[in-house]
Amino acid sequence: MIQLTTSQFMLVYNMLSFTIAAMFAAFIFFTGARTQVGEKYRPALLISSLVVAIACYHYFRIFNSWEEAFTLTNGSYVASGKPFNDAYRYVDWLLTVPLLLVELVAVLNLPKSEREGLFGKLAIAAFLMIALGYPGEISTDMTTRAIWGTLSTIPFLYILSILWGKLGATMSSQPPYVQVLMKNIRLLLVATWGFYPITYMFPMMGISHEASLVGVQVGYAIADVLAKAFYGVMIYWIAYAKSEADGSLPKGAH
Numbered sequence: 001m002i003q004l005t006t007s008q009f010m011l012v013y014n015m016l017s018f019t020i021a022a023m024f025a026a027f028i029f030f031t032g033a034r035t036q037v038g039e040k041y042r043p044a045l046l047i048s049s050l051v052v053a054i055a056c057y058h059y060f061r062i063f064n065s066w067e068e069a070f071t072l073t074n075g076s077y078v079a080s081g082k083p084f085n086d087a088y089r090y091v092d093w094l095l096t097v098p099l100l101l102v103e104l105v106a107v108l109n110l111p112k113s114e115r116e117g118l119f120g121k122l123a124i125a126a127f128l129m130i131a132l133g134y135p136g137e138i139s140t141d142m143t144t145r146a147i148w149g150t151l152s153t154i155p156f157l158y159i160l161s162i163l164w165g166k167l168g169a170t171m172s173s174q175p176p177y178v179q180v181l182m183k184n185i186r187l188l189l190v191a192t193w194g195f196y197p198i199t200y201m202f203p204m205m206g207i208s209h210e211a212s213l214v215g216v217q218v219g220y221a222i223a224d225v226l227a228k229a230f231y232g233v234m235i236y237w238i239a240y241a242k243s244e245a246d247g248s249l250p251k252g253a254h
């Protein structure tokens with residue numbers, strides 16, 4: 001029987017609430033920033049807006065589900081009988097992870113032929129990564145969790161290695177300050193995406209069921225803010241710097 005202390009319950013509650021606010025603010029920012037970059041980089045900004053809008057919606061649902069899943073009884077939060085719905089998160093990733101990949105491919109501005117083949121491979125790998133992770137996420141058996149987690153890690157490593165290589169390959173043709181931005185987003189990508197499998201492992205680390213439940217929710221929320229909102233800001237910086245370098249910055253943008 002799950003029994004959360006008030007502070008455990010409130011930590012997740014506040015973190016989810018903060019994430020809703022962060023995604024909403026990011027949506028307004030990206031929507032406004034779109035006209036500040038050159039025409040060919042605008043699709044990347046539009047996709048950033050879409051990603052945080054989808055995430056904002058799902059965080060609303062996750063927040064409500066969290067609230068309904070527990071009731072305050074004798075000073076602690078116990079399961080209300082309504083299950084906490086983890087599926088919102090995975091549905092969110094199924095939609096947003098491919099979009100985040102498109103966003104990056106869009107800002108790299110690769111030739112059309114290369115872009116399409118690349119995106120197909122990445123989209124399939126992203127789908128496999130998330131679909132294989134889900135059965136483990138909802139399982140209470142740690143061996144099952146470890147097996148699905150390991151399977152999911154294969155497409156995960158494949159995605160990271162492709163992106164790392166592509167970013168490296170297009171970097172050399174960029175002005176030095178764009179190269180710095182691209183190096184930074186590459187690190188952000190590996191660090192934040194790497195945070196998901198680490199968070200996934202919390203329940204396998206021998207901590208209490210309550211602590212791992214809280215840890216997983218807080219961990220994924222932090223990772224989502226960084227991998228969607230902050231990553232979108234970095235995409236904007238790259239788009240702006242590249243527009244400046246190729247002279248496509250709209251008049252009046254500064």
Ligand SMILES: *C/C=C(C)/C=C/C=C(C)/C=C/C1=C(C)CCCC1(C)C
Binds near residue numbers: 097129148150152194
């Ligand atoms: C906005 C959401 C993003 C960027 C989600 C990314 C999710 C991952 C990189 C998840 C990876 C996983 C593994 C590599 C193994 C364990 C299961 C997952 C799905 C947590």
